[in-house]
Amino acid sequence: MVRSIKLAGFAILLLKPLSSPAENLKPPPSASSERGTTTASLKGGPLRWKNEWTMSPQILRGQPIVRFTEKGSGRYSPFDREVRWNIETIWSAGELFRPLSTERTVTDMAGRPLVKERKSFNFDIGSVDIEREDMGSGSKTRRSLKIPSDTLAADGIAGALRSLPFERSRPVDLHLLSNEPRLYEISFEVRGRERVRVPAGEFECYKVELVPGLGVLNLFRFAIPKAYFWFTVDPPHYWVRYEGLENGRGTPQVVMELTTLERSN
Numbered sequence: 001m002v003r004s005i006k007l008a009g010f011a012i013l014l015l016k017p018l019s020s021p022a023e024n025l026k027p028p029p030s031a032s033s034e035r036g037t038t039t040a041s042l043k044g045g046p047l048r049w050k051n052e053w054t055m056s057p058q059i060l061r062g063q064p065i066v067r068f069t070e071k072g073s074g075r076y077s078p079f080d081r082e083v084r085w086n087i088e089t090i091w092s093a094g095e096l097f098r099p100l101s102t103e104r105t106v107t108d109m110a111g112r113p114l115v116k117e118r119k120s121f122n123f124d125i126g127s128v129d130i131e132r133e134d135m136g137s138g139s140k141t142r143r144s145l146k147i148p149s150d151t152l153a154a155d156g157i158a159g160a161l162r163s164l165p166f167e168r169s170r171p172v173d174l175h176l177l178s179n180e181p182r183l184y185e186i187s188f189e190v191r192g193r194e195r196v197r198v199p200a201g202e203f204e205c206y207k208v209e210l211v212p213g214l215g216v217l218n219l220f221r222f223a224i225p226k227a228y229f230w231f232t233v234d235p236p237h238y239w240v241r242y243e244g245l246e247n248g249r250g251t252p253q254v255v256m257e258l259t260t261l262e263r264s265n
Helices: 002-014 157-163 216-223
Strands: 033-042 047-060 063-075 082-093 097-108 113-122 127-134 139-146 151-153 172-177 183-198 201-212 227-232 239-245 253-264
Touching: 097 151, 113 151, 151 157, 157 227, 157 239, 183 227, 183 239, 183 253, 201 239
Parallel strands: 151 172
Antiparallel strands: 033 047, 033 253, 047 063, 063 082, 082 097, 097 113, 113 127, 127 139, 172 183, 183 201, 201 227, 227 239, 239 253
């Protein structure tokens, strides 16, 4: 689910960075550890990749966190071959739900490393440090970006969005750090309820649209493919489906679906 939880950037790579008042999310409504699997297929086409994921509340250095893990394999943008990946993401789960760190390793199918990346968030000073090593080119980069207090990470986002105020009529405005990486202003708007069938079962769901922030690019917002998430109406509002761009500009439109789900205390 972290890839589904992460959902990798969606249409956000097409949006214009902007600024707006902060609106922070609370920790998602679940006290249980979860594990499951997700698949992604081309819209109306074949399977592209699949993963195994976990989501578990823990204590780290005396503070509540939620730890996401993911192991996946298949064809995934921007790679031109089948790859495997491992991701570990930690979010703070105190009064607010915020990303703390993400570590990602991508290998080829034989296990040879291709990319390693780490993001470290520091909301006390409003910045994120990003380290990336590309084994193919031999390059190593490190950079820092300024981030507002309402910034979400792409990794773990579908877990974070469980705490959206689904019954509220107005949009929720937030910032999101994409995997480029760049910071974007976006909003999430509930588009009603639908009955959705996925391999994990049939669920009554809230349909949520990812909407670009307004700005210069709103002149051609019609050209941006729509991106939607579905979350169960029943708490803890599991993510079950996503439709939209796989990883931003120039990547295919995909359908990601929850295939299995297990909970444990």
